[in-house]
Amino acid sequence: MSFKFSDLLRSPFAVLASKLDLDFAMCCTAFVVNLFNFFFKRRSREIDEGEANDNAATNNGIVRAASSPHTSTEGRGMITSSSYDYEVFLSFKGSDTRERFTDFLYTSLEDVGLRAFKDDEELRVGEEFAPELLKAINQSKISIPIFSKDYASSIWCLKELVCMVECWKTRGLKIMPIFYDVTPSEVRYQTQGYGEAFRSHKKKKRYDEETMGEWKAALSAVGAINGWDLQSMPNRREAKFAKKVTQEVFNELKKAYLVVSNNLVNVDHHVNEIMDMIGDRKSETRIIGIHGMGGIGKTTIAKIIYNKLSNNFENCCFLSNIREMSQLKGIECLQNQLFCGIVKCKVTDIRNIDEGIMIIKERLSNKRVLLLLDDVDEKNHIDALVGECDWFPKGSKVIITTRKKDILDVPQVDYSYEVNSMDPNRSLQLFSKHAFRRDYPLVEYINKSYKVINIAGGLPLALEVIGSLLSRTKKEMWDVILEKLENVPHAEVQSKLKISYDALDFRQKCIFLDIACLFIGYDKDVVVHFWDESKLFPEEAMEVLQNMSLIKIKEDKKIWMHDQLRDLGREIVHQESNNKIQKQSRVWNPAASLAFLRRHEGEIKVEALRLKSNCTFTYEDFMRLSNLRFLEVVDNQKVNYGAESRFLQHKMLSNVPPGNVFQENSNLLLQLQWLSWHNIPQILDITNFSGKNMVILDLSNSKITQHWNGWSHMKVMKKLKVLNLTECCCLERTPNFSAQENLQHLILQGCVNLVEIDRSIGQLKHLVSLDIRYCSNLRRLPIEPVRWKALEELLIDSTLIKEIPNCQGMKNLRIFTASNSAIITLPHSIGELTTLEYLSLDNCRCLERLPDSIVNLESLIEMDIRGTMIKKLPDSIGNLKNLKVVKMTGSLISKIPDTLWTMEKLEEIEAAVNQRLHVKIGNGIYRSQSLRILNFGYAKIYTAPKFPESLISLHLSMLYMKTFPDLSNLSNLKELYLSFDARTYDVRSYELPKDAMPWWIGKLSKLESLSLSSSYVTTLPTDISLLPQLKALDLACSNLCCLPRLPSSLLSLFLCNCRSICSTDLSNLKKLSSLTIQSSAITEIRGLNCLENLEDLHLYCVAQLNILPDISNLKKLKSLRVRLCGNLVEIQGKLPQSLEELMICSCDSLRKLPDLSSFRGKKRVDRKANLLLCQEKFVEFEGDETNKRAKIEYEYGSEGEDSESKYEYEGDETNKRAKTEYEYGSEGEDSESKYESEGEDSESKYESEGEYEE
Template identity: 55%
Template structure:
């Protein structure tokens, strides 16, 4: 169970952002741009090179070669486009690394689609720091100085470094240094060659003391940053090292660009399962289907997976919202996008689906691709892109998301995964994030919170909407609202979402409906113009919608709305018109709109319409005359749908008859007109255009000679003109009549040469976009000066017998009650299907087993006092029973069980022989845990074991198997052929010899106390692995790279693989418990999110944790660790728990750990100091049994701190703490404090509890003590 498709994740528009960043699709575009700029600046560069040759050279300090290209000219793009944003800035001394490592790194970054600035030292004239260079540093997201032996001898390099440090301190840039052939200490303290370099600078007396001190300070600052130390890795090839740097940079950029909500809840579980399905075999093509109801998280999961996999693919494509897009623009348009994205060419001319299929088969069959088909509705949608797996190269990975599981039942799809709803804990977490802006509710809010999550029914969107709405309401009104909302059926998603809609004011409702029907994917600033002249206050209204999670604004400032919220709005429109199309205020389906337009009846209520072009019968004047109140018209189509005689209303004026004055006032309320793919002969006539504020003619074939330009003269109120992708447009029209124009979009007009000088008259113009206009040489300077945006290139203990009259009862849940006895009359409940019995019951009446309608029986005892269970022989006659779960129950005999069983869990079986389950052929989950027998083994004699019975071969449908027994010896050696569907395997036993061959379908494996272990490395879908007290486990066996979670408990374990970071790149959780002989940790995977160390008594060092940028939870207990070292702050660390660390004397400053919420320090008797300040994000602070600690950082600035516990710290001055405001919970005392339970023990108990509640899909982990 994991997070779902939350509105904070801007789905459709976000996918476009993701693809542009990670698909490397811009390589060719940037290459073309650079080629054009090189041709333009060739003469200037020649003159500058001549000037350079006249200089005295680098030795006199006038040229340092800070970052150069050598013979290459690609790095000179700063000269032509200093306003361009860069992703990486490389600073290096040319003669040292230009032709070797720097060239490797630059090429690797370029191939990864990372826009990298590499300055050419030959363009520097004199010593003045060029403004272009300063601008490039400021506009680069990541700054990489490459420290070589001669770096400090270059004043240019040192100047750049000073600027980099300033940018990092003042902005959001990050410095990641590379120590090429020098040690970090030489850089930081200016020793060796760096000392000599500064001595040379001093002798030349060209720079004053302040300048050189600035240089030294910069070297000291950057030298202390944890980066890459190449000088100690002489055996590594520079090309491989460059690739590693590129991957690190790639991850940094993705973290910076991805629009990820800070209110996500538990995403890794479901992502890990799908990653395991995809596998790690580079040559195996895999097609995976993700299905589930709308709004449950399919698209979001697909994006996260793509994020993780994209760095391994050169060719990526994310086709978002196929269901909706195919209705409006057709499948051929999406095929065109796929081909363009993979081949990295401009859009091709494909007019139909069949042509697209042939093109994909022919041109992409040798391409290893990462492809996502998002929101697919029909089987033919899949066939149009992936008719066969050989349409793409070997090793391709294809992910399909859909609401309709049926379309995935085709031979091409290897595996499917159903996205699950949230459980109670996850629901509570997500709800609290929005209702309280914290992880979990306070105790006083728990009752109301439980009511809220019950209403939401585990749907993330409903949780978010309800939480956001309650956040804006006084708590004293919550009960009334919650009681009102309880009337809505929990399974009715639309009714749940309508809660927020009903809370809106009238004008906010109208704006919401219009967005849901027509404005998704449009820019917010553009949409606002549509209502600008009204009294709707669109900006404020959209803020309300966003705050209530009814819409979001993505990174591109485009409107995004969750599918279910969108469908809510559209359903409201239908209901308002009593489902009569001609009475609707908005029609968004082009097919429905076409039929509606041809009806003779007048549509006075219609305000917005989306049409698809019909070239068989062009639109007539009468069609639009019946739409007097239409204010939004979008005409969709595709290339090739027009004829030469096309005119919007050519039937309206046959024989070239000019339209009358009455005709020219057609659609008098029109404010937004979007018309795409119009040819140069197409004419817009008869429409009243005087009130149009938004005109979108994108992707049209019009030229500067198009007759429609003259008709635009009447558009005095035009605010937005979109001519993007008009590839035949060479010059823009005259804009003098559009004096109120504010946004002009000319992006992707590849043949645009000139912008009309009349643009200088547009005094209100705030945004001009000419991105990828290859032939446009210049912009009017007056325009540039005025622009704001320029985009350039219960209490009773028993149940009475009288309740036996409840014969209609279908479910009895006696969990967590004080009931100790069930009535014998329970056998009369003939309709009972589910029985859940809790820990207080000591005996089960025999009449229970006689109920033949029972489908599920759960009995959970207590670890200390087991429930005595005697299973009646009559249970065999129950043909409806699907699940039997007896946990912590004393079982001394098991009768013959019914064949209908699918889930069987028997915990604490006391039998001298192994039970017979040979008839349970439908079993999918089997868990058996045997208690100790009285057979002499306790008194020191030999323990009599027994092999696994052969009936295991009958259970071919088994998906989960868990066996705990100290008497089980042998297991079938080839488990893969016996249990081909097995996904989860847990084997624990001191005499057990594990099978040698395991099913490749396994995703979770847990082995405890086994004498031998199988080959784990051959499990391509394994993501969770656990070893417990395995006596022969001194080092880890070979592991598959798909692992996400690794948990180890072993007294014999002495080491972990030194190359763990490369062997397990996806690992996000590492737990080491009771490993007393483990002395050190290797470099850990950068993806690690949770780190737990407990009882590793020989572990004295963690190393530098700075590379663990995703680390969110750290728990360290009973270890010999003497320091926590982080040269860079852990930006995602939320919880730091330290306990029983006697060697720990200081904690480093945590002031820049901006996500840290809880800090717990317990039983660290030698801790003297917590350095620096604590972060503003801190909410909980616990300091216990730290007797040497004398002082804490000042807590008064911590406005979010809500809970402070200080226990048994006799030397600590608590005056400053006691002065904290009364709102904070502050506790002092000298009583002994210990962790009652470790985090892992709490998680294990929760897992057991959840399983006993019936969540059979969870993986049970038990306390083995």
């Protein structure tokens, strides 16, 4: 049984103290306190310390703090990512005040929800300043020193006071002193008892003058602060005074605190990255913009950051819903709210925006402020509220949230940050918090939970709303609600998202709806031609949609839209037609399209239609589609195009003569601009089809040849701009393109039998992109590219083309890729491609050199020569002033020119797996402040220079280094990979000291991933535990003797070949999701049952491990693999219900399996479950999609030996004991395995709720 001090102080005695006469109540309370101190003081201290250590992530909540002390944002889904474990730190001399005033104050603070750290001086050991005290002071918002007569006689109290003053100076810690039974002047000038205390310290000669000088300076500084003078108060009613102090402390904290949810997940990385942008409190004024789609969590993240910073500012202001407020009450109202919130005055009459600007600029120019402007919608909001950076003094911070990215593109904004959707795992955790009030779903609701995750698409708003809805709904109704949500979006979520849609103009809305219904995943450069024909000004519209976070254009130019926004667009189309499909402007569901055509007579106003290719549609169907602009025939099934092709004769054209769906009427589909027909039949006749308005023709994956009669009809397609013939595998020669004079995009990707491109391609003066990638039989271009003056993209990857004849005329070429091609040389004229930005030649195994003229590519941004036979880079490569990325991994380059290190814009150098490379890195690299990624894995580096602080990723092989490099200055480094193990190589030139240690690792505060491979490292620095963002740790250090305490932020830990580590304690790694131990001498894994977020546990060749501790508490464990652990005799506890994969292999000493009942009984998980159990060989357990049936297969083989192995395992009543006999057949024969269970024959049936069979 455990007790807490605060529990007793909330007893009836403490209540009496606030309502009855103080003396009587104090006697009662004192009695209880003394009794408690005598029996339970040390136990309470241990509990309090344990709680403090558990609170690795911090909490900012005032009301929340007392009831929710666990605040890890990753492991427990929390919440604020605050840096405060305690709001208040109490410093006092125990014998003077503990049993009276301090206890009253501590209780009073906790009663209003403030988490206070109350240090107990008598429980300290020795004179070393305890780390938990330093942490508590550093992480508190307010420190309250209680100055009593003997305060200065306590060394600990003085040390605490010095730490407070340092925090006050460095981060603005609020100090609120209480002068209990001394005057402020005694403290400030060290007179009377304080002077005597210092004379006593001096006599002891244990502390030098400098230390005592620091103590005196701290007393003088704090003594000068206005505080509470209890000695001067009449009656000295301490309980009442404690309440007064509590009220003032509460008000001080409340003034800037913004309430955030207790159920947030995965906000730490957002907060940390934005805090890096903000900088420290003494830096220049920072204006930071946070943008993203509605409901993505911008405001919540901004509030958390605001709460973290608020303690450092006297002047804080939060303006919410600026878009709405400006529309209702005008910007002047917001200006007035800002001004009055900072100066703490009554309402000021600001009559117009200009007057408000003048007042804010002049009256607030001397006030360092913290501002949060939420939901800013226009640039003039920023101009009117924060203006220029010089409006506020140095150190001010302004945070802006908005849906519109473009309004942040103003000089005032220093940095912008985009908030993206949540990944599926975090989505599941957030949904579970709202639906189940826990971090993971109940086993029987896993499938349903994943349905919700798919519906929500990682949008926090949707996850919260749907989770809360289901939590209030009877479980038997869940299927009905989920089915509805899959077809009809939730109204609350949609109303939030529709705000952005309503802000669009007519043309932008059309494009938004087109994307939502049709074009998600389509190439942006192709789709714009469709909108161009309709005069929708797509370039401008798409820029607006991107700025408002309604769409994204991915790196491959594909259009991306969030699922919830997609559903919003489709619901708008439904509502515009009053849910009548014949009135819809767009019909995107192929399954409903044919019924739609059949069911409605007369003209149909649909403009975009998607059909199934294996449906029956007729000439009459198309006659009623006079407004159709977009037609896509989706190939849902592979169609047989043989001699008896029924696709045309019996399915498509049931009412017309075979082979001519368009009859003889040239007026059919006159408005059609986009025809996409994958797998179009070779015999389909489109001769009389009107294609005069055709802009985009997509015939991908079709069986058409050069003899198809449709080519001749293409002559009428004068407007054609895009022709897509991707993977037309029967095509050997292209058609004549002379009639398509406006063609801009020709896509022949994957036409594997193509051997010739018609020479008429040279007449395409407007050709912008030519894609002939993976045309593996194409050996040459039909003409010299000199004619393609408009060409911007030339893609010839994986072709047999050996050379480009002449590049002279391609003045607009931006992208040239020839990866895995047969290119043997580049023409000298390539130097004339002054607009070229991207050059990819990776894996061109015949390419041995670059032409000298390549240094004339003044616009080149990225050059990729990985896997080539190139041996040298041009010495004048430094002339490429815009070059940012150089990739040369696997090439034959042996030396890097010195000029490379002087390039001002260079961001990334990749030269891994290149053992020929001798790298001499000049000291000039330190001045390359744009360099972010440096990968020299396995290259020969003899001396490591001082690297630039801008690096975020560094891969180094230190095989040839004489000393361990000093990387302590790399404060921005996120990834570090160091390898210097000689066994990988034949020769080692130098040896590091046997006790080499990267002492500087603890200084890399932003490090997220660390990989260290070395037999020379014997210890790791203890301050590695202070790396707050380290998520992945990979150690392969054979002489590493022990692991220090690792940072609690770790998500992945990989220990390989750590043969000197016998034991490790992982109990503090609450967030760890993956643990792998391989080829190690570990005999025990302590704290394994504490890893509540562990999903993967893999143990390979851990020969000394005897017992795998109880894993039944690992509620999220999905994969357990144990292989080649020869001395393992027991796996303790039951298997967790979450387990999806179990492998126990070649564990010769294992005679007792874990309880398999929960694993075999998992029948509702919508994933394939795998069980591999073997002694030398494998047994495989497979489940189908519903896991209601299982098949057990035994695969054994032996060289003629018979053996028998018996297993005991715990399970349900019918499977408590089983005997497994392995009968190994002779060499070459099939083997058999027989299971006997409860008297059954060798062919046993395993039942789990009656659903398993052999």
